Every structure is written in C-alpha cells, then in structure tokens.
Amino acid sequence: MENSQFNSLKNAPDENGRFGMFGGRFVAETLMPLILELESAYEAAKNDPAYQNELENLNSDYTGRPSPLYFAERLTKELGGAKIFFKREELNHTGSHKVNNCLGQILLAKRMGRTRIIAETGAGQHGVATATVCARFGLPCVIYMGATDVERQAPNVFRMKLLGAEVVPVSAGAGTLKDAMNEALRDWVSNVKDTYYLIGTAAGPHPYPTMVRDFQSIIGKELREQFLAKENKLPDAIVACIGGGSNAIGIFHPFLDDKQVKLYGAEAGGLGIEVENGHAASMTGGKPGVLHGNRTYLLQNDDGQILEGHSISAGLDYPGVGPEHSFLKDVGRVTYAPITDKEALEAFQICTRLEGIIPALESAHGLAQVIKIAPMMTKEQTIVLNLSGRGDKDVETVGKHLGVEL
Amino acid sequence: MTKSRIEKSFKKCADNNRAALVTFITAGYPDLKTSQKVLNGLPKVGADIIELGMPFSDPMADGPTIEAAGHKALAAGHNTLKTLEMVANFRKNDQTTPIILMGYYNPIYIFGVEKFLIAAKKAGVDGLIIVDLPSEEDEELCLPALKHDINFIRLTTPTTDEKRLPTVLKNSSGFVYYVSMTGITGSAISSFDSVSDAVKEIKSHTDLPVAVGFGIKSAKDAAQIAAFADGVVVGSALIKALENSLENGKATDSSVIAIHNLVGDLASAIAAVKK
Numbered sequence: 001m002e003n004s005q006f007n008s009l010k011n012a013p014d015e016n017g018r019f020g021m022f023g024g025r026f027v028a029e030t031l032m033p034l035i036l037e038l039e040s041a042y043e044a045a046k047n048d049p050a051y052q053n054e055l056e057n058l059n060s061d062y063t064g065r066p067s068p069l070y071f072a073e074r075l076t077k078e079l080g081g082a083k084i085f086f087k088r089e090e091l092n093h094t095g096s097h098k099v100n101n102c103l104g105q106i107l108l109a110k111r112m113g114r115t116r117i118i119a120e121t122g123a124g125q126h127g128v129a130t131a132t133v134c135a136r137f138g139l140p141c142v143i144y145m146g147a148t149d150v151e152r153q154a155p156n157v158f159r160m161k162l163l164g165a166e167v168v169p170v171s172a173g174a175g176t177l178k179d180a181m182n183e184a185l186r187d188w189v190s191n192v193k194d195t196y197y198l199i200g201t202a203a204g205p206h207p208y209p210t211m212v213r214d215f216q217s218i219i220g221k222e223l224r225e226q227f228l229a230k231e232n233k234l235p236d237a238i239v240a241c242i243g244g245g246s247n248a249i250g251i252f253h254p255f256l257d258d259k260q261v262k263l264y265g266a267e268a269g270g271l272g273i274e275v276e277n278g279h280a281a282s283m284t285g286g287k288p289g290v291l292h293g294n295r296t297y298l299l300q301n302d303d304g305q306i307l308e309g310h311s312i313s314a315g316l317d318y319p320g321v322g323p324e325h326s327f328l329k330d331v332g333r334v335t336y337a338p339i340t341d342k343e344a345l346e347a348f349q350i351c352t353r354l355e356g357i358i359p360a361l362e363s364a365h366g367l368a369q370v371i372k373i374a375p376m377m378t379k380e381q382t383i384v385l386n387l388s389g390r391g392d393k394d395v396e397t398v399g400k401h402l403g404v405e406l
Numbered sequence: 407m408t409k410s411r412i413e414k415s416f417k418k419c420a421d422n423n424r425a426a427l428v429t430f431i432t433a434g435y436p437d438l439k440t441s442q443k444v445l446n447g448l449p450k451v452g453a454d455i456i457e458l459g460m461p462f463s464d465p466m467a468d469g470p471t472i473e474a475a476g477h478k479a480l481a482a483g484h485n486t487l488k489t490l491e492m493v494a495n496f497r498k499n500d501q502t503t504p505i506i507l508m509g510y511y512n513p514i515y516i517f518g519v520e521k522f523l524i525a526a527k528k529a530g531v532d533g534l535i536i537v538d539l540p541s542e543e544d545e546e547l548c549l550p551a552l553k554h555d556i557n558f559i560r561l562t563t564p565t566t567d568e569k570r571l572p573t574v575l576k577n578s579s580g581f582v583y584y585v586s587m588t589g590i591t592g593s594a595i596s597s598f599d600s601v602s603d604a605v606k607e608i609k610s611h612t613d614l615p616v617a618v619g620f621g622i623k624s625a626k627d628a629a630q631i632a633a634f635a636d637g638v639v640v641g642s643a644l645i646k647a648l649e650n651s652l653e654n655g656k657a658t659d660s661s662v663i664a665i666h667n668l669v670g671d672l673a674s675a676i677a678a679v680k681k
Contacts, residue, residue, distance in 0.1 A: 016542065025542050026511060028467045030563040030588050032540040033570055172473065178464065185466045190589040192565055290512045290538065291464060303485040304516030305463040 009256040009333055012324065017206020017294075019327035025205045027293045030189050035293075039207040041112050046214075051107060058103045059218065062136070063093045065100075067219070069226040069384075074354040082236065082377035084370060086357070086387040087223050087251060096360065096389030097219060097247045098129035098200060104215035105198045106133040114196035117141045120184040122149055122177035122243065123315030123362065124156025125389050126200030131165035141165040144183040147175035149314045156393050174308035177243075177318045181292055201244025202322035205293030209322050216250025223384060224254055231382060237262040237373065240386040241366040242336065243280070243316035245325045247388035256333060265325065266369040268311035269338030280309035281338040282321045283329050296323045312341035312397065313361035315389070343368040345401055348391065360389030361397065411504040411532045412557055412580040415454050416615040416636060423681045425632035426454040427673050428617050430508065430641030431665070432475040433458050433492055434484030436648065440657040441479075444648070444665055445496050449503040451666045452673025455617075455637065457535065460489050460509030467537045469592030471642045471649065478655070486513045486522070490529045497530035506533040506559060506580070511547065519547055523554040533557035533580045541573050548577050562608060564588050564600070571611050581615040581637060582608055586622070592642035595621040602634045625675035632679040640672055 012019040025035060045051040059065040068091065072084040089097040109117060117139050121127030127143040134141035143160055147169040150157050160167050173179040181204075188197045202212040227235055238255060240248035242265040255261045270279030279285055282297045289298040291306055299307040299319035311317040328334040339347075344361055347368035351359050359367060363386070370385050377383065391398075399406045409417075419426040429448055434441050448456055461476035461484055468476070493505050507526065514522050514536070526534075534551055541548075541560070548558040557580030565588060566574055575582065586601045587593060595601060601618060608616050617637025622628055624643070631638045644665050651657070651664040 025540065026538045027540060028537050028563075029540050029561045029574065030467075030565050030585065032542065033565045033567065173463075182464050182466050186469075186590050189467065190593065192588045290510075290515055292466075293538070298512075300512070300516065302516070304513035305480060306512070 009328070009331070010253065012327060013206065013210055017210070019324045020330060021288070022296050022323035022326040023206055023209060023294050025293065026290050026295065027205045028189060030192065034192055035205050035207065037112070042108060042207055042211050045108055045111055051111065055104055055107055059100070063099050063103065064091065065218065066222040066226070067091055069223060069230060072355050075351070078354055079371060079374045081375040081379065082381040082383045083379070084374055085235070085382065085384045087219060087384055089219060089247065089386060089388045090357070090359065090363065090390035094129045094132050095392070096125040096129065097216060097250065098126045099132065100218055100250070101200065101212050101215040101246060102129040102133045102198060105211070106137055106139070109196035109198065110137060112196065114194060115139065116191065116195045117198050118144070118184050118187050118195055119198045119200060120144045120177065120180040121200060122146070122180070122317055123313065123360070124149070124153040124160065124393060125315060125360070127160050127165070127167070128156050128163070130198050130200070131160040131163035134165065135163045142187065143167045144170055144180040144187070146177060146180045147171040149176055152397055153314055153393055154396070176308060176314065178306065178308065185292070200246065202246045202249045202324060203244045203292060203294060203296065203320060209294065209324055212246050213249045213253055213324060216246050217253045219247065219250040219386060220252060220254035223251060227384070234258055234261050235384045236377065236381040237264060237383040238386070239264040239266065239366045239369045239383065241266045241316065241362045241388065242321060242325060243268065243318050243362060244320070245322040247386050249322060249324055251386040252334060263334040264369050264373065265334050265336040266339045266365040267336055268313060268316035268365060269340040270310040270312070272340055273338045277307050278310050279338060280311040280317050280319065282319055283325065283336045284338045286319070288326065291320050294323045296320050296326045297329070312344060312401065313365065315360070315362040316365065337369060339365040339368040345398065347371055348398060357387070358391035359387055360391045361394045363388045364391070410557065410580070411502060412455065414502070415504050416581065419454055420636070424677050424679065425635055425681070426617065426637040427452055427676050428455040428457060428619070428637050428639040429453040429644060429669055430457040430459060430639060432472060432479055432645060433460060433489040434479030434482060435475040435645070436478060436652055436655070436657050436661070437482055438484065438488060440661055442492055442495060443662045445492060446499065447662065447666050448669060449500055451670045453503070453669055455504045455506065457506045457508045457639065457641070458489060458493065460486060460507055460513060462510040462513060465510060467590055469590040469642060471592050471645050475645045475649070486517050490525050493529040493531055504532040505530060506535055507531055508535040509537070511536050511538050514547065519550055523551055523556060527554050527556060531556060533559050535559045535561065535583060537561065541576060544577050552577065552579065559583050561585050564604065568607065571608065575612050578612070578614060581617050582612060583639065584608060584616055584618045586618050586620045589620065591620055593621050595627065598630050601631070605635050625671045628672045629675040629679050632676040638676055644668060
C-alpha cells in the first residue's frame, strides 16, 4: 500500500455495494426496486446543498453537535498509561450516537415522499432516536423490538411510546435484535408504497451500510479536528464497541488511511467466546455468510442456520456485523476483540465512579478494551473511546447483575 | 438439448388445456418420515410440480405458518443434506415430476455452491428458487446453477416495473414465479384483476410459463388464478392443513391424508378451469 492515495480504504464500497467480498444486495425482488430508488435518492441528497444545510442545522441545534472531546483525567491516572479521551456521543439529544443517522435518514424519507417510518431496535437507543425524529417531523412510526429486549429495556420502551411510536414486540426466536430486523423487513415488504425503513446500524443491503456510515462519520470528522486542536497530533488509538458497528465505523472511517492510528473494535464476548451460542462476537467467533441483505461475518452453525448469540447488552446482541467491519477485519486494518459481560460490567462501574459518567453497557465494552490496552501504552500516547451512549437505560440490568433489587 | 422435466410438465398441462398445480411443502416438517411420505404421494393426488422448502432460521419473506414449520423441522435435526436425500429418495420412484428447492441463500453458501449444485443435480433437483438472490447477485448462484443444468426460477413482484422486468427475466429459466402481492407468504390477495394484468405484462416479455404464488388459500382462489396463469402455487395452505392434523405437535395417521386431500381438491378445481 505505498500509494495510499489510490489504494485508500475509504473508497469502498464498489458500485454493487461490495466491501471486498462483503456487503451486496441480498434481498427479495419486492425490495430490490426500493433499495435502488433509495440509492439514487441518497446520491442526489448528498449533492444537494439544501439537504446538507438542513442536516447541519439539525445536528447543531437539535442534537447539540459537535459532541465534546473530554480528557478523562482520573481514569488516565488510575490506569497509569496512555492519556484517555472520551468522544461524548452520549451527550447527544436522545442519549446516543443513533440520532446522527436518524436525522440524515428522516430527511431522506421526507424527500422521497414516504409517509410512514419503521425501524428495528435492540437496546432501544435506535428506537428512541427514530421515535424522536418521527415526532419532530410528524410522521407515524412503528418500532419492532424483540420481546426479550422489550423486557430488559423497559424505560426505553416507555420513552418510545411517549414519543408517539407504536412498539411491536417480536417473540420469534430469542426475541432479540435479529428477530426484530426480520419482522421489520416483513413489514417493509408488505408496505412498500408508503413506508421508509430506517435501519439503525451500518448493516443491511446496499446502500444502508454506506449511508449509515456517512451519517455517523461526523463523529470521526469532529474528533479529528478536536484532537488536532487539543493535542496537535492524531490519537494513537481509537476504541469503539461493535454490535452492528455504526458508532465504530463512524469514528473509524475518517482515520482509515492514517495507518499510525490503531483502531480497536470491542465485540460482545458475552459469557466467553468459548461458550457455544454464549456470545455475540460475530467476527471473533463467526464466519462469513449472508443475512439481512448483506454478506458479512455471522454467528451460525455448520448448516448455515443463524444462531441467536448472547450479550448482557441488548444493543450488541446481534449475530451479524456491518459488512465494512468484516472487510476491515480481513484486511487487518482494525483489531476486533471480544469483551465479556463481566469485563463490561466492571468497566461500567469504574467509569461511573471515577469520571461521574454512567456509560451505556454497549459503550462499557469499548471502555473495557481501553482498560486492557491503555496501561500497556506510554504516558505520551493517547487513546480515544467513543462513548456512544449513556447508561440510564441499563441501571436496572446492572442492578440485577450486582444482586441489587431496585 | 433434451427437454427439462419442468418444460415437459408445463407442456403436458398446456396440452390438457389447464394450468399446472405447483405445491410447496417444508422439507422435514413435521418430521422427516412424514415429510417424505407427503412428498412421495404428491404427484398421485395431482401435484404437477413440487417446491420443496429448505428450512432456514430467518425466513424473511415467509409468514408465521411456513416460518414455524421450518423452525420445527430444524429443531428436529433437519438440514440441507437431508433435504437433498429426500429428493433422491423421491426420484427412486418418480422420474417425471419436477422438484424445485425453495429457500434462502445462506445454507447453500455454507454448504458450498459448487458442492451443493453437484449434489442437487445428482439427487434429481430441477430448479432453485432462492428468495434473497435478486438478479443483481446472479454471479453467486444463478449463473453457476445454469452451468449445472439446474433452472433458476426468478420471482417477479408487483414492484418489478416494466423497466426492470427485462433485467429480472434475463437469466430466468424454467418458469417465472409471479408473487401476487407485496407481502409475505400466507397473506391474502387483494385484487385478482391486478394479478391477471401483471401476468399478461410478464407474458408479453417472455415465452416462459408464468406461475402465480403467495396468498392462494383455497380451491376457489386456485381456480381464479388458473384462469389466466400457467401455474398455481399453493404453500401456506398446505402447511396449515398439515399443522391442523398434528396432535401434540406430532404427526397422526391422518396427517398425510389431510394434506393430500387438500392437494386433490386444488387439482380438481384447477382442472375444471379449461383454457
């Protein structure tokens, strides 16, 4: 890769939506004309200054961007290695990075004349963000959520309802994110004329992985500027948690060609990567397959049947991952490593006590990875965690695991 | 090139001035033995062409009936290899009825595309309908299947407009499967007239026979479709009949008869509609 200008990792995907062998458009014919229409609508919007302006204004005045870059002084001291920074996406309106993508897509849905929005959600962060933008733009909204997740994320379910969304519990399978996505796809195939499917992660058929990445890349773009202003250099390492991988690809993407910046993705190691069907680390513990419109690393058995996976975090409990991550794993640009439920719980508590920030359990996986690598780095080195969501929604789950009745 | 079983079957029906009855069953449901019996007896009760569903954990285009049947089959240990064995067993006594495997791409991808196509051809499979492989992904399985002399049957839908139709038909073979609605299997057809218009439209673009599926629940529905289509596909209704015959989730003496009786009724209804 001497000639990085021409071999830029940022050039993917190709015109067929492929990131190397990953990605693609594996959907039923009924949906094919819709995703082709979406692709051209997105291309047109991207090049329309009016669209971009409206999105920028919403990002700043509605979401509160840019999100701060925070030096985590006490955590840095405690770990005794690299200087640790948080990119504070949890301070966004709705409490996570999800709103970045929802605003971009709802403006697109409006341009396309769609009058009904559907979405899937795991932890409920994307559901809340979708319900929020639907309230803001006055569009009816149906959120599909696994029945298990409805139970373990009750506060978010109520938030969505308050915002006017209809929340449909999905009891098929293990009642988690995968099942919610199946049901959302069924809704879309049945209501093609008026419905816009607002996918929350950088996965699904082309152009979703690219579109979601573009909307989330604002995280990495801001970080680059903020970090240069603060430290006069680029960070040595960036860490993010990976479920479908939207917050991770958003913070990684602007740095893909800066080879000196090490990138780490923290997957859901659940009960341990060696426990069969006891984790949701699709890249560490899965193999390439085709599901939900794209080829990517998947948790599956020898017959190609998809496994449910497990994670303490409902937002990471997905047997697949965005196709660009699969690509970045295979080319070796990003290091993906599993973090167990236990490690995430510990990181959750450390962050809360030392920094006064309650992170989402998803983000706590990223933090656990920081806790592993920061002490091995020098004091002159720097590491940035994408603090993708706040943890209010997880307080009950954490209480349960710590044996505390709320 | 000799005529394929699919071609011969549609020709025979056309010669008899009637539409073909295409029956869908889920392989391995409710159990392997019952499923094989159901399969083996289908031609005798009037099925012209058989679609054998390959169970998948995440059947996004299917409604609750077919999804539950597939999950039950998988829970009982069914897999791709067993589906192929069912076809091979069927072929021991039937060399004329076409069998089309219907399902989703991942189990085939994991089996290995070449290995799967060789095994499928050897078992006696005539065609494939793979829901999540649109023409944009033809290189994955459609083109390799054609090389192995296995038909790749394409789904066209109400969202496939006139501009897109030639793309979809390009590598289609065997017949064209028109999906009667924008929806999942087992839903209801809202307008037979618009289905009829769509079939006419497709026929103006291709010489292949056009079969219609999704939402055909009764002999009456089947007869209505048979009036203008070359084939009538029935799936969820058959699985439902099988499901209703079970006791505590297990097949009974009446299970095979229940589904075969329904197929017989559908066949008579279709035969009564002369073209």
